[in-house]
Amino acid sequence: MTERTAKAARRARVLDDIDLRLLRALWMDGRARVRVLARDLALADSAVSVRLRRLREQGVLAGVHAEVDPAVLGLTTQALVMIRLSPNTDSRAYEERLRTMRSVLGAVALVGDFDLEVHLACRDMADLERSVTALRDAGAESTHTQLIARTVAGLGQALLTEEEPA
Template identity: 40%
Template sequence: MALTSASRRSSGAEPAPDAALDDTDRAILELLLHDGRATLHELAAATGLSTSATSVRVRRLVERGVIAGFHARVDRALLGRPVEVLAQVQVRADADLALFEGMLADSVAVVSAWQVTGEFDYAVHLACRSLPDVEAELHRLREQPGVRRTSAQLLLHRVPSWSGVA
């Protein structure tokens, strides 16, 4: 897992504003969000464009960074990690954030991690093998240098989410 943020981008480029996307771009993005393996032919048929024109648009969306990558969505339970937890971590002001983030990046249990605002400094999505594994992961988080306290919630059911394209 790699921790990234707009402030850490090596290019320093800001994402293109949403206004630069037209309805066809949004339709392509919506289709790819629902099926990242959709072919250019399928995208073209759904948008009314030719395959060539669709290819140009997808390539442009990738070049502009609107499409940051293509990923597989996996069933963590079938991978032996059916227990998911959202852990919040509060660190001391003098904590070595690079060291902490490096530990998160190296952990097989960390699905994603975000530096956040509010009472806690990090939100960490964990996928664990069992409840004892959750306890061990939370203990490992608490024992990191600079960690002040943690809190965790067991994730029960994923709610369908907004695609963010419309």
């Protein structure tokens, strides 16, 4: 078991039903006020505040983030680009380069046939082509691009259920 896996297992043991309900409520509305969370959980405001502080300190609650719809910004063409890095490309340097690219929404490092999967949001097909070219020029040996037809919303909440995963 890796150190990261061991830490995750320890975190899982410290979460009780109330913690899970609190995390689910934040997942649904990250801007929920402590008073509203307390009312919904039938707890005192101070009890919710203590739990939130503990969850942050333990690294369980890593943050609450705003989700911006790229289409509102005129970025209506989205794609996933699988990237195989050139042998002489440093993966950390490539990841730093991704942080400077306006069209990059996110990326995950992979183990397998490809090194990275990059999520792009672009204005149109010409912008997508320029973005993929920039990914290649930054040190990709090859790319495989798939257009996103639609995003499936509301996933991830099952992580916070009490049942064992299937």
